[in-house]
Amino acid sequence: MTEQIQPVRGMNDVLPAEIAAWHIIETAAREVLTAYGYQEMRVPLVERTELFQRAIGEYTDVVEKEMYTFVDQGGESLTLRPEGTAGVMRALISNGMLRGQRHKLWCTGPMFRHERPQKGRYRQFHQVSVEAVGFPGPDIDIELIALTARLWKRLGIERVRLEINSLGTPESRRAYREKLVEYLRAHHDELDADSRRRLEGNPLRVLDSKNPDMRALIEAAPVLTDHLDGESREHFQGLCAALEALGIPFRVNPRLVRGLDYYSRTVFEWITDALGAQDAVCSGGRYDGLIGQLGGESTPGIGFAMGIERLVALLTQAGAPAAEPTADVYIVVSGERASAYGLQLAERLRDALPERRVELNLGGGNFKTQFRRADRSGAAVAVILGEDELARGVAAVKPLRHDAGQSESPLPDLAAAIQTALATAVHT
Ligand code: HAM
Numbered sequence: 001m002t003e004q005i006q007p008v009r010g011m012n013d014v015l016p017a018e019i020a021a022w023h024i025i026e027t028a029a030r031e032v033l034t035a036y037g038y039q040e041m042r043v044p045l046v047e048r049t050e051l052f053q054r055a056i057g058e059y060t061d062v063v064e065k066e067m068y069t070f071v072d073q074g075g076e077s078l079t080l081r082p083e084g085t086a087g088v089m090r091a092l093i094s095n096g097m098l099r100g101q102r103h104k105l106w107c108t109g110p111m112f113r114h115e116r117p118q119k120g121r122y123r124q125f126h127q128v129s130v131e132a133v134g135f136p137g138p139d140i141d142i143e144l145i146a147l148t149a150r151l152w153k154r155l156g157i158e159r160v161r162l163e164i165n166s167l168g169t170p171e172s173r174r175a176y177r178e179k180l181v182e183y184l185r186a187h188h189d190e191l192d193a194d195s196r197r198r199l200e201g202n203p204l205r206v207l208d209s210k211n212p213d214m215r216a217l218i219e220a221a222p223v224l225t226d227h228l229d230g231e232s233r234e235h236f237q238g239l240c241a242a243l244e245a246l247g248i249p250f251r252v253n254p255r256l257v258r259g260l261d262y263y264s265r266t267v268f269e270w271i272t273d274a275l276g277a278q279d280a281v282c283s284g285g286r287y288d289g290l291i292g293q294l295g296g297e298s299t300p301g302i303g304f305a306m307g308i309e310r311l312v313a314l315l316t317q318a319g320a321p322a323a324e325p326t327a328d329v330y331i332v333v334s335g336e337r338a339s340a341y342g343l344q345l346a347e348r349l350r351d352a353l354p355e356r357r358v359e360l361n362l363g364g365g366n367f368k369t370q371f372r373r374a375d376r377s378g379a380a381v382a383v384i385l386g387e388d389e390l391a392r393g394v395a396a397v398k399p400l401r402h403d404a405g406q407s408e409s410p411l412p413d414l415a416a417a418i419q420t421a422l423a424t425a426v427h428t
Contacts, residue, residue: 010115010123012309020321021312025155026108029128029306032151036143038104038130043087045110049077055086055290057261059201066113080112083260084129085287085303086294092133093296102134108308120278120310130284131303133291138238141266141286141302142246148270148282148304149248157314159274160281162248165225165256165267166236167204170289172229173264177203179222190217204257210277223254232265239266262287266302275313282306325378327359329418330400332370335387339364342385345395345411349383352415356422374400381421383414397421 007013014022030040049069056063068080081087084107092098108128115121130147132140145162152160167173181203184191191199191206192214198205207218228236243250250268258267267285275281284304292298315321329349333342346360359377361370374382384396384406397417398406404424409417 010117017323020324021315028154033106038106043091046078049079068112082113104132106130120275126308127305129305133301136300142242160270160272162250163253168228168232176227225254262290264288281310327377327379328356329358330374330379331360331383338385338390
């Protein structure tokens with residue numbers, strides 16, 4: 001037998017039986033974002049490698065070791081997007097959309113990171129990524145967090161909690177960084193290999209270490225929030241006070257530094273204890289310097305992204321949502337002429353009932369087989385068309401999910417008869 005081709009590690013198929021949860025999350029996100037005035041946009045999956053190097057930072061895990069980078073036929077170094085923010089900011093600049101304008105935007109789709117795959121961590125994963133550009137905050141910071149809290153409520157997701165922190169301005173962070181480096185150098189012998197490497201390039205990331213042996217050292221390190229500049233402190237206090245006023249519980253986590261370099265001031269994460277090690281379901285923060293860094297006119301920005309796979313896992317933990325039916329109406333046909341006519345009838349019904357899913361039995365089969373397929377399709381109503389019905393110019397309409405008897409309808413009135421039957425039908 002010919003050898004099968006294996007799927008790529010860390011890249012998942014989403015099967016029809018699993019898609020209902022995806023749709024629930026995507027629909028809820030779209031509705032909540034629309035209600036807050038966010039517009040969808042789409043950007044390429046592939047960008048110049050330099051974009052991510054400049055936006056995310058040379059010394060981040062993402063850029064150092066996780067990017068899917070390749071040289072294309074034209075000799076250009078391109079990269080599959082590891083996240084959405086850099087591409088959206090590039091698009092705003094390329095399309096001349098800044099110039100003092102403000103934008104509330106979102107996009108969704110796959111992202112690619114060559115991480116070690118495990119539950120909740122994949123090499124192709126999906127985000128809903130949200131960006132607000134041109135708002136200095138903190139009002140927008142608060143609104144964005146309120147938006148996410150509303151989304152969890154809409155989805156019935158309860159096991160999430162909010163952590164926030166402020167990274168200050170690049171200047172105050174630089175001053176803090178010096179203090180931190182001094183402290184870490186003094187404890188150089190206790191640092192693991194990863195932290196020693198980070199100490200040189202990006203010492204703040206040492207605070208993000210997941211190594212339990214590093215915990216005590218990190219606990220005792222100088223705290224960023226103690227070194228904030230006045231304006232950042234005020235910004236952060238405004239955020240905390242407003243979250244309290246809105247009744248959104250949060251914890252200030254001074255060790256929350258995030259893995260991407262473009263952040264300044266507010267950073268936040270929604271964490272769950274229900275998914276094991278991969279506990280962040282939604283993370284983001286303010287990136288006031290990013291657009292300038294990419295060559296655009298300096299404009300403040302803030303955003304977040306949520307991991308759809310992780311939200312799907314949270315949603316299905318309480319019981320997977322039922323698979324979506326493929327049909328509302330299933331047409332059962334018997335006999336050669338009726339089968340041929342069935343194709344026309346199905347098209348006519350799709351014209352007349354554009355909101356309904358109309359499935360025609362294809363490939364023949366006796367009544368028993370066809371009704372089994374009708375049942376599996378989830379249809380609430382079957383239309384039965386045999387040679388006898390066709391000769392008389394009628395079709396039978398049979399509710400499938402309750403006991404009401406079957407009725408007959410002249411073919412020209414069939415769409416209306418189906419609507420009536422569907423209106424009284426109960427989906428199981
Ligand atoms: P991030 O924290 O790298 O931020 O990713 C955001 C979310 O994507 C995470 O909280 C997690 O739910 C999900 N995620 C990340 N990596 C994986 C993975 N390997 N497998 C499954 N899910 C994953 C960003 O990407 C920023 N662009 C967010 C942002 C937007 N900040 C400002 N605007």
